[in-house]
Amino acid sequence: MTKVQIPPPLREQANGLAEVPVAGATVGEALADLVRQCPALDSKLFDSGKLRPHINVLVNDEDIRYLDDLETPIADGQAIALIPAVAGG
Amino acid sequence: MADYSLGLQCKLCGKRYDKQPINFCTDDFGPLEVVYDYAAIKANISREKIQSRPRSMWRYRELLPIAGNPTVGPQVGGTPLIRANRLADELGVEALWIKNDAVNFPTLSFKDRVVSVALSKAVEFGFRIVGCASTGNLANSVAANAAQAGLEAYIFVPSDLEKAKILGTSVFGANVIGVNGTYDEVNRLCTQVAFKYKWGFVNINLRPFYAEGSKTMGYEIAEDLGWRFPKHVVAPMAGGSLIGKIHKAFTELHEVGLVDAPVTTKMYGAQATGCNPISDCVKSDRDRHKPIRKPNTICKSLAIGDPADGIFSSKLIRNSGGWAEDVSDDEIVESMLQLARTEGVFAETAGGTTLAVAKKLIEQGRIPRDEEIVLCITGNGLKTQDCLADAVERPANIKPSLEAFDAIYAGDPVLV
Numbered sequence: 460m461t462k463v464q465i466p467p468p469l470r471e472q473a474n475g476l477a478e479v480p481v482a483g484a485t486v487g488e489a490l491a492d493l494v495r496q497c498p499a500l501d502s503k504l505f506d507s508g509k510l511r512p513h514i515n516v517l518v519n520d521e522d523i524r525y526l527d528d529l530e531t532p533i534a535d536g537q538a539i540a541l542i543p544a545v546a547g548g
Numbered sequence: 549m550a551d552y553s554l555g556l557q558c559k560l561c562g563k564r565y566d567k568q569p570i571n572f573c574t575d576d577f578g579p580l581e582v583v584y585d586y587a588a589i590k591a592n593i594s595r596e597k598i599q600s601r602p603r604s605m606w607r608y609r610e611l612l613p614i615a616g617n618p619t620v621g622p623q624v625g626g627t628p629l630i631r632a633n634r635l636a637d638e639l640g641v642e643a644l645w646i647k648n649d650a651v652n653f654p655t656l657s658f659k660d661r662v663v664s665v666a667l668s669k670a671v672e673f674g675f676r677i678v679g680c681a682s683t684g685n686l687a688n689s690v691a692a693n694a695a696q697a698g699l700e701a702y703i704f705v706p707s708d709l710e711k712a713k714i715l716g717t718s719v720f721g722a723n724v725i726g727v728n729g730t731y732d733e734v735n736r737l738c739t740q741v742a743f744k745y746k747w748g749f750v751n752i753n754l755r756p757f758y759a760e761g762s763k764t765m766g767y768e769i770a771e772d773l774g775w776r777f778p779k780h781v782v783a784p785m786a787g788g789s790l791i792g793k794i795h796k797a798f799t800e801l802h803e804v805g806l807v808d809a810p811v812t813t814k815m816y817g818a819q820a821t822g823c824n825p826i827s828d829c830v831k832s833d834r835d836r837h838k839p840i841r842k843p844n845t846i847c848k849s850l851a852i853g854d855p856a857d858g859i860f861s862s863k864l865i866r867n868s869g870g871w872a873e874d875v876s877d878d879e880i881v882e883s884m885l886q887l888a889r890t891e892g893v894f895a896e897t898a899g900g901t902t903l904a905v906a907k908k909l910i911e912q913g914r915i916p917r918d919e920e921i922v923l924c925i926t927g928n929g930l931k932t933q934d935c936l937a938d939a940v941e942r943p944a945n946i947k948p949s950l951e952a953f954d955a956i957y958a959g960d961p962v963l964v
Contacts, residue, residue, distance in 0.1 A: 513577035545579040546752045547735035548787015
């Protein structure tokens with residue numbers, strides 16, 4: 460079982476939860492399961508099936524763009540974090 | 549004085565938000581930007597009005613997003629625009645200017661501009677604790693300005709930052725947290741801290757207001773040129789915000805009637821090769837930058853591997869007819885020395901980067917030699933001295949005797 464950590468601005472679409480348990484062997488599958496459970500998150504995270512450019516997805520604190528993007532495998536117990544990207548500079 | 553800002557707007561989808569401490573659109577995570585009532589500004593602003601005010605960034609008050617008068621940093625800005633003739637001769641160009649924010653007040657970088665707006669806004673929103681993620685200059689500025697404003701500050705920096713930048717933050721009594729990671733990791737952590745503790749992070753939840761402060765560098769350049777725009781501007785890029793805000797400043801000056809001619813300025817971005825996501829994006833004609841996981845350059849102030857405004861600055865550079873380049877650490881050091889030795893300006897590594905990139909673009913023929921060029925120098929070399937240790941000659945140490953001096957001086961005496 461994997462958990463997706465939901466940032467406060469998205470919790471309304473995640474039934475108020477800070478973490479949602481999901482199933483899946485890759486980040487893509489896990490996020491698909493997240494969206495199945497919380498359909499209101501779909502349009503927030505994806506645009507025409509592609510992950511929106513200004514949201515960062517991390518597996519165990521590593522950005523998936525440095526791994527295998529949505530194909531990144533996830534082991535049991537690893538956490539996925541969603542973090543807004545427009546910050547800093 | 550009236551607040552002419554109307555609210556915030558998503559740069560991607562256009563959704564509007566009230567003025568509040570939030571930096572991204574809750575629909576698509578796009579960046580939020582301040583929108584203004586330009587018609588009202590136009591009716592209430594004039595060159596005479598601006599010129600009658602003190603020489604600080606706040607003389608353009610109508611174009612900045614705060615209510616009332618600035619409560620933090622009222623004396624920031626008003627830095628010199630220097631006609632750089634000796635450097636121009638060495639570069640083989642006709643007209644060269646340096647906008648010298650290395651002498652900005654109070655902490656010797658352009659970041660004082662953004663912090664003045666951000667912390668004035670933080671006070672307005674009622675924050676008592678403020679913070680930032682920083683590569684150094686912002687850390688110094690938030691710490692100093694927070695001290696002056698009586699705010700508590702939490703400053704997060706990569707732990708391998710230059711010593712001078714860490715000391716220059718701690719001295720103001722700020723809580724400094726060195727994070728064992730890259731700037732992008734620091735930044736991400738701060739996003740999470742901002743959510744959890746609801747502090748006013750200048751470059752996170754206050755970012756839309758903060759970023760507007762950079763515009764004042766553009767207003768000052770245009771005013772000091774006699775209310776006109778230069779043909780070419782070269783600016784350093786870290787997060788990629790400054791270059792866009794300078795261009796926005798020019799566009800606004802035209803929009804509110806302070807400059808008659810429309811903006812035709814070409815914008816050029818400068819990065820270090822060891823962290824070049826934006827220049828790479830421009831040069832390879834990609835829509836989106838490829839993030840750099842582990843930046844590797846002496847130019848730590850520009851070492852942002854995943855720039856928040858990467859997409860927007862790349863697009864702006866291309867649309868303006870400009871270009872971007874990146875340079876090696878050796879070229880950066882060489883240009884720091886050249887700037888110091890031709891114009892008496894000791895810029896930090898980012899300034900060396902900007903000059904080195906300008907030279908490269910001139911040599912490539914991308915910037916013509918017979919048109920006016922402005923180089924934006926954003927930080928002070930006193931903060932990044934370590935990288936020059938091997939590049940400058942050590943002073944001669946002699947006994948306090950004329951004989952000892954004669955022994956090392958080769959010139960002919962006037963009196964024997």
